[in-house]
Amino acid sequence: MFKANDTVVDITMAIVFLIGAFYGFLMFFDPSFTMTRYATGAEYDVGTITIFTIWLGMFNLGFIAGIIYMGYRGLDRAFFAYAIPLFILNLIWQIPIAQDSGNYVGIVMVSVSLAALLIARSRSGFGSPFSIPKADQMWGVSDNPTKVFLWLGLIGQSLNILIFAVDPGNLINNTEFLVMSERAQHFSLVMPLLSVAWVITLLYQLRAGLSMTMVVVGTVISTIWFVLAINYLLASGGTGGGNPLLAGTITLNFIGTWVIFLRNQANF
C-alpha cells in the first residue's frame, strides 16, 4: 500500500488512519459522548459545542479519505504539508481542554498520530520539506476554472485567519445557532488553525502542482458540510437566521471542490 513498499510506512499510516477514523466517527456520529469525556462543569451551551464537535468529526472524515486515496495512489507531499502543521496546531489547541478536564487521551492520540506521520514522511524519501520542486506553471494545471477556484480557496482561507485575528468572536456572534462562551470561543479557534494548514498546503500546490489527495480531502469535507447546511435549512424551514457569510462559504466551497475534482480527476 501507499506505493512505498515499506512495512513501517504501512503500519504508521494505518495508525494515523485508525486514530483519525476513531475520532471522526465518534465526533461526527456521537458528539454527546465526546463531550461527556471532557465535561468540566463549566457553563457552556451544549448545542454550540455539539455543532463544533460534529464539524471536527467532519474534518477527521475528510482527513481519513485522503489517507484511503493515498493507500491506492501513493504518499503525497501535499498531504503531509497539510497534516503535520495541523497536528502540531491541534496539539497546542488540545492543551487547555486537557488541563481543564484532566483528560489527556486526546493529547496522547494526537501525539501518536503526529509521530507516526513524521516517521512515514521521513521514510517516504520526500526529502527536505523546504526543497519543493517547481511545476511548469502555477498550480501545475492549465485549466482556468480550476485555477480560479484554487485562488479563491487560498484567498478565502487567508481571509478566515485574518478575520479571526481581527475579531475572534466573529463566527459565533454572527451565527444564530451558535452561543458565545469561553469554551465555544476555544472550539472556534479550530477554524483558523485549519485554515493555516490549508494555506500551507495550497501554497505548496501553487508551486509544486495540484494534489488530488488534497482535492479528495477538500471534496469530502465540503460535501458533508454542504449537506449539514442543507439539513439545517430544511429543519428550520428556511426561517433560521443562520450566517450568510458562512452559508456562502460552504456553498462556494462545495461547488469549487467538485469543479476541481471533476475537471481534474481524469489526470490522476
Place this chain on the structure above:
Amino acid sequence: MIKQNDTATITLLLLISLVALIYALMFFYANTAEAFIARLGGDFAQQGESGYFWMRQIGIIYVALAIGNIIALMATPEQCTVYFRAMLVLTFFAFMRALWITMTVEGGTNNLMPLISQGLVWLGFLIIYSRSGQRSGSNVLWF
C-alpha cells in the same frame, strides 16, 4: 479516477449520492429527524426514542449507499453490474412501498414527496442500468 464513461450516469450517481447523504444526516441527528417527522404530519414527540434509533440506523444505511455510489463511479460499468441490479431491486421495492403507503393512508394525503422522490431514484437507477448497456433483454426498451 472516474471509470464510468457516460456523463448521464456520472451525473445521476452523484445526484443520488448527494440526496442519500442529505437523508442520511437528516435521519441521524435528532433535530433534523424531528423536523422530518413533523413534515410528514407525524407527532415527533410520539415517535419515541426507539423510533429515532431506527431512523439513525436507516441513516447509516443511506451513508453506506452514498459511499457505494461513489465507489461505483470509480469502477467500470461491467464491475458494477451486481451493484446496479441490487440497487434497482432496492429502489423498486422502496418505490412500491411508498406507493402503497400513499394509496392506503387514511383520508388521503397531499404530501406526495416521498412517493415522487422514491420514484425518481428508481428511475435514475433504471437509466443508469440501461445506459451502461447491462440490460440483458429489451423488455423495457421497446418504447
